[in-house]
Amino acid sequence: MTPSVTVLGQGAMGRALAAALLAAGHRAAVWNRTPGRPVPAGTLELPLSEALTSDLVIVCLFDHASIHETLDPHAGKLAGRAVVNLTSTEPASARELAGWAAGHGIEYLDGGIMATPEMIGGPGSSLLYSGSAAVFERYRPVLEVFGAAEYFGADAGHASLVDFALLAGMYTMFAGFYHGAAMVRAAGIPAAEFAPRAAAWISAVTGSLPEIGAKIDSGDYAEPFQPLTFTKAALDAIVGASREAGVDLDIIGAVRNLADRQIAAGFGGHSSERMFESLNPPAAR
Template sequence: MGRTTVSVIGLGEMGRALAGAMVTAGHPTTVWNRSAAKADELVALGAQRAATVEEAVLASPLTLVCLLDYAVSGAVLRPAEGSLHGRTLVNLTNGTPAQAREAEAWATGHGASYLDGGIMAVPSTVATSRASVLYSGPKRHFDAHEDTLKALGAAKYLGVDAGMAALYDLALLSAMNVMFDGFFHSLAMATSHSEGSAAGFTDLLVPWLTNMSQVMHAFAADVDSDAEPVLAQGLDVVLASVRNMAHASRDAGVRADYFEQSAATLERQLAEGLTRYTAPDAVRRLRTSD
């Protein structure tokens, strides 16, 4: 079976993992990086080293870009803009939805087909069952290269708006970030006691969070529905719990900023006459325009 020729621009840890996955999958792969030595291991595996970005783009109908940010990717690609016509550019650089849309406009303005992507993996899990990559942009471009892109991990198409992959990527990362912030806060509390240990506490925490994560689907259904929410708690009960978490944190010598802010918001909602805590209300209160 024929293999698509692929170019990879950017050979940081993630870029090297992407290029390695393409080489391993049998796709003829051309690579470029500002520091040329980062390509050495890939060249030893069979990749071709391009001397310039333009040479890399011209080498393949499909080019993957994975750089620090959109400012860097724009600066790197600009010298090769005359070579983009008729080729597909898949930008896997982390950035915002607005930046993705701007990149699409620039690329299509030079005759390229464009997809934006978000990598939901760390370098060591690329090309494994634990990796997925989100894509957005015209569906025909995704369909044309889906089989090739699957070499990186599960390929998930989100829609025609080029900004969707970046939006979901950052939304997923925000959930991870807040989760880890909560984890570190809980460790600070648990280890404030002379008999507390991070490892022992984590043995209790992981099963608890795993069980609680099962409720997310029900919360999501409530957010999507126009019907009365199925899951609800008394706002006064939630406020009492948040106040207790704030007090316990302070008593343990741990900052309670998050809980104090949350309590202030709940107190304001009670003063406004709200009596129940639901997922749709929680989402609405986070939107600055509401």
Template sequence: MNAQQPHTPVTVLGLGAMGRAIAGAIHRGGHPTTVWNRSAGRADDLVAQGGVTLAPSAAEAVRASPVVVVCLLDDASVRDTLAALVDPLAGRLVVNVTTVTPNQARETATWAAEHGIEYLDGAIMAIPEMIGLPVASLLYSGSQAAFDTHRNLLELLGGARWFGEDAGLASLYDLALLGSMYSMFAGFAYGAALVGSEGVPAAEFAEMAAPWLTAMTGGLAGHAEHFDSADYTAETQSLTFNKAAVDTIAEAGRDQGVGTEVIAVVQHLIDRQITAGHGKESFARIFEGIRRPPTGGGGNEGR
């Protein structure tokens, strides 16, 4: 693929909130922008601003541009849409920013290669309102040539980082980060429910939880050292010590009549490691139970 021209035409397939934000940022960046959406009406605001073209069909939308950004609901909708566009997509670049699993991204990349379509998988670490702002971050993997050629275009959406030729890597990082986020929010919900059982507003609890959780992120690097080295020597508090604390947190939840499912997961991870003989090691040892979960009839966390 040749070096990107200053105003490469771009097509956006899918005009949900994120797709509309992407199309708007690309258009503001000076690129002729064509859009298509399965249901009508989603492009009205974009078209009304001038300079954005609504294509009557997905095929015509694809033919309008050498770069096609796909932002649909899920992997199934991506497959269904692209399968009908094999001929017009040949020789073009598909940038798929739909949330998919790493294996789904790899399968789409393989399909694209088989049909002469260049492919980049993208993961959006932002909400629609953040697109085009410095706080937005987008992760990419797949064709390095495509990423290098179109980096200026991609950076209209937010900070752009390429993770490698393996098309599944961007999705892998995306889902790992989201998994960490959802687990944190679930923990906050448990804490809010616990104090809320005595009438404490969640907003008041949030004022305490935010700086506390922020301070605790300072320990991530230390945990990562344990994970990477597999040395779980406890410098201060052992798993057995932490078990007493976590069991007490769960007991308080039961006493207060709130659901304890969130903290029960942590209890289970601790208990498995202690049962396997690692009670004197650090809390970070639960990582082994996550990356090597029990299979079949017994656990295999012991190292």
């Protein structure tokens, strides 16, 4: 039997989730936190008290506080039901919600969406989940409507941690592009013209990430792919070129600082991946 599903929240992502459910033939109800906001054609818009009676309640709201604001007054209605939280919440907040849910007899699964609203339901969309394994397995066919579904274990905060770690890499990558685009603007090169070159270059070099990850995990940087002293010289030159172009050093200066700290500690001959240690990562478990 096809489960009944409600999507709470009809912002851009909530609408995309509801539309994907409809396109896949699922019964989909929605609740709109903002009255009057449009919903996908074919969905059943319900008052909150009715929306919470579905087999599966998917929460896609603004933040952690808005989840409690919405669900706390109606926790009794959710007892014995499954809640999947797709609101962006920090790992600690996800764990707090899991504890809250357990206290009210609610099955809880937390998720991180690795997609834009336009990507939901398409081949490039993926979602990360952690929390109740029973909910993940029972409703996996529904969850896979949105994109590839991957389970990260019983710790409800784990999916959020991986989600934000991936986003940290993404935002830093974009910031690096912004810096490069700012540099070439001094030569009259538009960002739109620079972008394809940057995309091709970034795609080429990211192929080495698995090898880099293995070196970091080994903790042995003594046999360098590229020594820190070489990377330091390159970063110094980029800093000089940036200054010449009139570009601030907020981004590339921070990267050079990672190298400087390891060189100052006596590791100039070690592999440049040792900059990872400047981030003061916790000991591997």
